[in-house]
Amino acid sequence: MVDLIKKNAKSLQESLFSSVGSAVLTIATTYLVINFFRGMLGFALTSDKDWLAVLNNMQLYMVQAYPEEDFIRVWLSVGLTFVLAGLSIGIWRSDDRVKSSQVFNSFFKGGLGVLFFTIIAPTNASFMGNDGSVITEEVFSMDTRLGILIPVAVFCVIFFSIRFINVKFTVNSSDMVFFYLFIPVALLWFVKLPTIQLDQNNERIIPDPVMPIADTTKIPWTVIFVSFLVSYFIGMYLKSIKSIKSIMSLSWFLLPLLIFSWIFKKPQIDMSVVLGSDLPIFGVFLLWGFLVITFVNNSIFKKYYSTYLGVTFLLTLVGVFSGLPMLAKTCLLLIALFSVVVPAVSTSSQGKRSLLIVWAVALVTLTFLLRGGASDTGIVVPGSSIFGGFSLTWLLAIFGTYVSFPLGVLLALGRNSKLPIIRIVCTGIIELTRSVPYITWLFFASVTLAVFLPAGVEFNLIVRVLMVTAFFSGAYFAENIRGGLQSIPKGQYEAADAIGMSPFQKISLIIMPQALRAVIPTLVSSAITAFKDSSLVTIIGLFDFLTIGKTVIGNQSIPVNFVGHDRENLIFVAIVYWIFTFTLSRRSMKVEKKLGLGER
Amino acid sequence: MSIIQTKDVKKWFGDFQALKGITMDVAEGEVLVVCGPSGSGKSTFIRCINRLEQHQEGQIIVDGIELTNDLKNIEAIRSEVGMVFQSFNLFPHLTVMQNITLAQIWVRKKNRAESEEKAMELLERVGIPEQAQKFPGQLSGGQQQRVAIARALAMEPKIMLFDEPTSALDPEMIKEVLDVMKELAKSGMTMIVVTHEMGFAKEVADRVMLFDEGMLVEENTPEEFFNNPKSDRTKLFLSQIL
Ligand SMILES: Nc1ncnc2c1ncn2[C@@H]1O[C@H](COP(=O)(O)OP(=O)(O)OP(=O)(O)O)[C@@H](O)[C@H]1O
Ligand SMILES: [Mg+2]
Numbered sequence: 001m002v003d004l005i006k007k008n009a010k011s012l013q014e015s016l017f018s019s020v021g022s023a024v025l026t027i028a029t030t031y032l033v034i035n036f037f038r039g040m041l042g043f044a045l046t047s048d049k050d051w052l053a054v055l056n057n058m059q060l061y062m063v064q065a066y067p068e069e070d071f072i073r074v075w076l077s078v079g080l081t082f083v084l085a086g087l088s089i090g091i092w093r094s095d096d097r098v099k100s101s102q103v104f105n106s107f108f109k110g111g112l113g114v115l116f117f118t119i120i121a122p123t124n125a126s127f128m129g130n131d132g133s134v135i136t137e138e139v140f141s142m143d144t145r146l147g148i149l150i151p152v153a154v155f156c157v158i159f160f161s162i163r164f165i166n167v168k169f170t171v172n173s174s175d176m177v178f179f180y181l182f183i184p185v186a187l188l189w190f191v192k193l194p195t196i197q198l199d200q201n202n203e204r205i206i207p208d209p210v211m212p213i214a215d216t217t218k219i220p221w222t223v224i225f226v227s228f229l230v231s232y233f234i235g236m237y238l239k240s241i242k243s244i245k246s247i248m249s250l251s252w253f254l255l256p257l258l259i260f261s262w263i264f265k266k267p268q269i270d271m272s273v274v275l276g277s278d279l280p281i282f283g284v285f286l287l288w289g290f291l292v293i294t295f296v297n298n299s300i301f302k303k304y305y306s307t308y309l310g311v312t313f314l315l316t317l318v319g320v321f322s323g324l325p326m327l328a329k330t331c332l333l334l335i336a337l338f339s340v341v342v343p344a345v346s347t348s349s350q351g352k353r354s355l356l357i358v359w360a361v362a363l364v365t366l367t368f369l370l371r372g373g374a375s376d377t378g379i380v381v382p383g384s385s386i387f388g389g390f391s392l393t394w395l396l397a398i399f400g401t402y403v404s405f406p407l408g409v410l411l412a413l414g415r416n417s418k419l420p421i422i423r424i425v426c427t428g429i430i431e432l433t434r435s436v437p438y439i440t441w442l443f444f445a446s447v448t449l450a451v452f453l454p455a456g457v458e459f460n461l462i463v464r465v466l467m468v469t470a471f472f473s474g475a476y477f478a479e480n481i482r483g484g485l486q487s488i489p490k491g492q493y494e495a496a497d498a499i500g501m502s503p504f505q506k507i508s509l510i511i512m513p514q515a516l517r518a519v520i521p522t523l524v525s526s527a528i529t530a531f532k533d534s535s536l537v538t539i540i541g542l543f544d545f546l547t548i549g550k551t552v553i554g555n556q557s558i559p560v561n562f563v564g565h566d567r568e569n570l571i572f573v574a575i576v577y578w579i580f581t582f583t584l585s586r587r588s589m590k591v592e593k594k595l596g597l598g599e600r
Numbered sequence: 601m602s603i604i605q606t607k608d609v610k611k612w613f614g615d616f617q618a619l620k621g622i623t624m625d626v627a628e629g630e631v632l633v634v635c636g637p638s639g640s641g642k643s644t645f646i647r648c649i650n651r652l653e654q655h656q657e658g659q660i661i662v663d664g665i666e667l668t669n670d671l672k673n674i675e676a677i678r679s680e681v682g683m684v685f686q687s688f689n690l691f692p693h694l695t696v697m698q699n700i701t702l703a704q705i706w707v708r709k710k711n712r713a714e715s716e717e718k719a720m721e722l723l724e725r726v727g728i729p730e731q732a733q734k735f736p737g738q739l740s741g742g743q744q745q746r747v748a749i750a751r752a753l754a755m756e757p758k759i760m761l762f763d764e765p766t767s768a769l770d771p772e773m774i775k776e777v778l779d780v781m782k783e784l785a786k787s788g789m790t791m792i793v794v795t796h797e798m799g800f801a802k803e804v805a806d807r808v809m810l811f812d813e814g815m816l817v818e819e820n821t822p823e824e825f826f827n828n829p830k831s832d833r834t835k836l837f838l839s840q841i842l
Contacts, residue, residue: 297672343671350709494652495689499703499755500679509706514693 034120041117042125044571045139052208053565054572056196057553058217064388064543064552066263074391075220077259082228084255088248089174090235097170104159111156118148178229185225188218196560204560250361256402257365263387264460277325282367285331289338289359293352296342305343312336327370334362340422351504388543390576392462396469396534396544401527403470408477413507415482426478433475439536441468446540465537473530480522484515517592524588528581549573603628603759603790604649609658611644618644619655620814626792628758631785633801633822634794636811637837642794645811646761649792650681663758679707682752686764688744690736696723696747697732700754708755715754722750726780742773746780753784760784762793796841802826810834 017023043049054061063074126136171179194208238244295301301308312335319332342355414426433441445464488511496506516523538547550573554566602625611619618641626632634642647653648660651667651674660667662677691699697719704715723729726746728739736744745765752760762781766774778800785791785804795801801808801822808825810818810833818825818834829835 489689491685491687491689492691495683495685495691497652498650498678498681498683498685499751500675500707501703502675502707505706509702510691514691517693 037117038120038122041120042122042139043127044568045121046125046127047137047139048127048129049568050562050565051568052194052196053553053556053562053568054549055193056560057548057556057562057569060552061389061545061548063391064548066387066391073262075224077262079220079224079227080259081255082224083231084248084251086228086231087235087238088252089177090232090237091239091244091248093172093174093236093239096173098173098176100167100169100171101163103171103176104162108156108159111152111159114152115149115156118145118152121145174232178232181225181228185221188213188221198559202559254361254365256399257369260399261368263391278327278367281325281328281331282363285335286360286363288335289363290356292335292339292342293355293359302343309336309339312339327367330366330370331363334366338362351502389548390545392537392542393531393534393545395462396466396537397527397531399466400469400473400530400534403466404472404474404530405477405523407470407474408481409512411474411478412481412485415478416485429471430475430478433471434479438472438533439539441472442537442540444468461540461542465540465542469530469534473526476526476529477523480519480526481515483522484517484519485511487518488514520588520592524585528584531581531584532577545576546573601628602626603663604792605659605661606649607659609645609648609655609660611641611648611653611655611657618814619648621658622816623658624809624816624819626759626790628790629788630806631789631791631804632793633805633808634792634811635796635798635801635808635837636817637840640811641814642811643763646763646792646794649759649761650678650683652683679755680757681759681761682755682757683761684745684748684752684763684765686767688736688741688748688768690744690748690751692736695733695735696728696739699736699747700751703751704754718754719750722753723747725753725783726750727776740773741769742776745769745773745777749777749780749784759790759792762791762795764794764796766795766797798826798841810837812837 016026044051063071066074121140123138123140123142124136125139126134129135189212192210192212195211197205197209197211199205296305312332316332316336320329322329324332338359411426411430414422415430417423417426442465445468446461449464449467492510492514493506496510501509535544535546537544538551543552549569550566553562553569554564556562604626606625607623609619609622610617622645634646636642644653648655648667649662655667663680665673665677667673667677690696691702694702697716700719700722701712701715704710704718705712708715710718720729720732723732726749728743728746731739731743731747736747739747749765765781766777769777774797778797781791781793781800782804793800793805805822808818808820808822809816810825810831812833818829818831820830824830825834826838829838
């Protein structure tokens with residue numbers, strides 16, 4: 001043990017104090033860092049800060065004004081996501097194992113972090129009083145300091161010395177996810193927090209009484225955790241079913257749509273319209289797609305394929321300006337685009353089968369969306385947007401990436417296409433979207449977009465924002481991916497051709513995996529940018545996470561007066577943003593490492 | 601009976617004519633070596649045979665199927681013709697095993713176990729069964745080229761095309777690749793080999809051809825080609841490289 005410490009000390013000395021210059025640099029930086037954190041802690045702890053302005057407004061932060069009687073929809077959505085996640089982790093359960101020493105080491109490091117902050121925290125801090133005078137007060141008494149220091153030090157020593165005792169075991173890395181999630185959920189049941197209580201005169205009782213966390217928070221989370229765990233075991237059990245993986249992928253694909261319609265609408269479905277118009281249209285287009293898929297490589301049909309394409313596009317053009325129902329118009333557009341892709345994919349019976357499935361799913365989704373989306377909103381909320389806060393930020397980020405990434409892949413491929421029309425259209429879309437600032441697109445979504453949509457179709461502001469966001473970040477994704485495509489040598493295409501792969505197989509098995517791998521860092525930074533840029537929606541009157549903290553809570557006076565407490569909220573918002581982006585970039589580094597295997 | 605027939609094949613790159621009417625045929629089981637100075641159109645010609653390049657005039661008939669714009673014909677021919685490139689062109693994101701099984705699984709629609717068995721068999725044939733789970737980037741050039749040969753053989757082609765398979769290799773690795781090719785030639789595979797390895801040509805070729813400026817200058821048996829060439833161009837070429 002002494003040896004180990006000596007060795008560490010030596011390497012520390014070598015890396016930090018190797019020369020006079022680096023020693024000075026090390027000391028100066030340490031001094032700056034410590035003072036920075038001291039200042040932050042002192043700032044956070046003075047008595048003029050009211051952190052309950054954050055804690056008491058969690059609901060506002062999460063969903064803004066979403067009606068409380070419909071909360072069950074939100075919980076169900078979160079729960080369903082966790083169930084799917086549990087199933088997937090079970091099905092794709094990795095065989096990687098984490099060593100016990102790694103786990104202990106991370107506990108040890110965490111403890112060290114807490115120790116560090118406890119030691120450097122200032123005893124006194126000052127703030128500006130209401131009358132402009134500087135008030136200095138004790139913020140961190142010796143008793144509190146020791147009260148934290150001693151147990152945490154013991155904790156650190158235990159996890160440091162455990163490696164010298166022969167405790168060695170490994171844990172499956174998938175299981176660890178549940179362990180780490182278990183800690184906060186269990187804490188919900190034990191932690192007591194100061195809670196705002198009002199007396200009969202509606203005056204806040206000070207000091208705030210310390211109370212357990214509300215049942216409306218801890219019960220749902222516990223239920224969700226349990227279902228997460230249960231579905232994990234079910235997933236492991238289902239692993240052996242043959243096509244389970246493709247079913248899961250499809251479910252993930254459909255989940256956002258389901259959640260979207262759940263949270264957004266109480267669809268009022270008019271059966272006569274469904275039977276009289278939706279189903280026949282659905283059937284006709286399903287048949288049309290089926291015929292195209294079946295006969296596309298038939299030699300007679302092939303001869304006239306370009307004629308067929310031309311006629312279809314012409315029909316679409318006429319159809320869009322005619323009085324056809326919305327569903328038929330959209331389907332026409334879809335079949336025209338679909339027909340362009342089919343010849344390349346439909347070369348084998350397997351390709352035909354998957355094409356047919358894709359086509360059917362696309363039609364079902366479209367029908368569902370148009371029917372559900374066009375019905376009146378059943379959920380009534382004051383203001384222009386149905387919900388805000390973190391849900392909105394999250395929705396914009398997830399849904400934005402979810403739609404814009406595949407769109408980006410398609411646009412990138414399209415821009416490299418041999419067919420001039422496709423190339424020109426894709427280049428046009430990319431250049432047009434990128435050349436206009438995001439804020440302009442947001443105004444376009446809120447003010448002008450309605451003009452471009454066919455009469456009778458009205459989308460909620462959030463949906464319109466999602467539409468422009470998908471294109472905007474899709475264009476950026478497309479350019480990134482195109483960069484990746486250009487880095488693939490010509491020999492890779494030729495080798496794939498030479499072993500007889502179809503164009504579709506060549507792109508999806510050889511070219512895309514390599515191109516995407518080459519651009520993961522840029523893709524992740526695009527995703528992070530999209531996540532943070534979602535706060536710009538405040539400018540068109542949507543209440544995202546940041547706006548709730550800064551504007552809404554900062555001006556809140558009923559039932560509790562929080563006016564002027566926006567600094568605490570801004571810090572909280574910043575920390576949450578940081579946690580998410582940091583996790584994302586960490587994850588991507590791991591993925592990169594994993595995929596980098598092939599490179600020397 | 602000839603398995604490849606070309607009639608007056610012509611090919612332009614823009615204004616530049618790379619092939620100026622090539623007429624030849626290859627019999628089943630024959631090993632044909634193509635040589636000629638740099639830029640003479642050797643690569644262009646054999647790449648036309650599996651449609652990596654498109655010829656503009658003339659006819660190419662492989663195993664009774666004519667190469668036209670018909671995608672079906674192109675795919676049919678490509679699955680009969682294996683190709684080995686100068687720069688290997690292995691797929692760097694897949695293991696050696698996956699490189700070899702990929703086409704069997706996706707193009708031939710075989711199941712995984714069957715394809716892996718076949719892949720192991722081929723890796724043994726080219727002498728590197730122990731490298732199956734490595735990535736191409738972790739192999740030497742000679743090993744990579746042998747994997748590339750195994751990958752092409754996995755499609756069970758009737759014809760193999762080699763475009764200077766040893767030009768990018770260090771001298772000590774050339775032999776290991778040539779040995780694999782000799783063994784392949786002896787097993788009765790139809791081969792067209794573009795190479796500067798005259799030793800290989802003397803030992804295994806049934807016929808040798810000389811290309812110059814997009815034309816087929818000489819076509820002869822190896823003995824006649826090296827000892828008693830018909831054209832002066834061949835004499836000049838031989839004097840330069842031997
Ligand atoms: N894609 C292309 N575009 C334009 N010109 C080309 C292209 N490919 C080949 N050429 C030209 O065609 C001619 C024949 O090229 P080819 O690669 O067939 O020569 P080669 O006989 O294989 O030579 P080497 O021994 O150097 O490989 C050369 O002059 C070359 O510059
Ligand atoms: Mg060449």
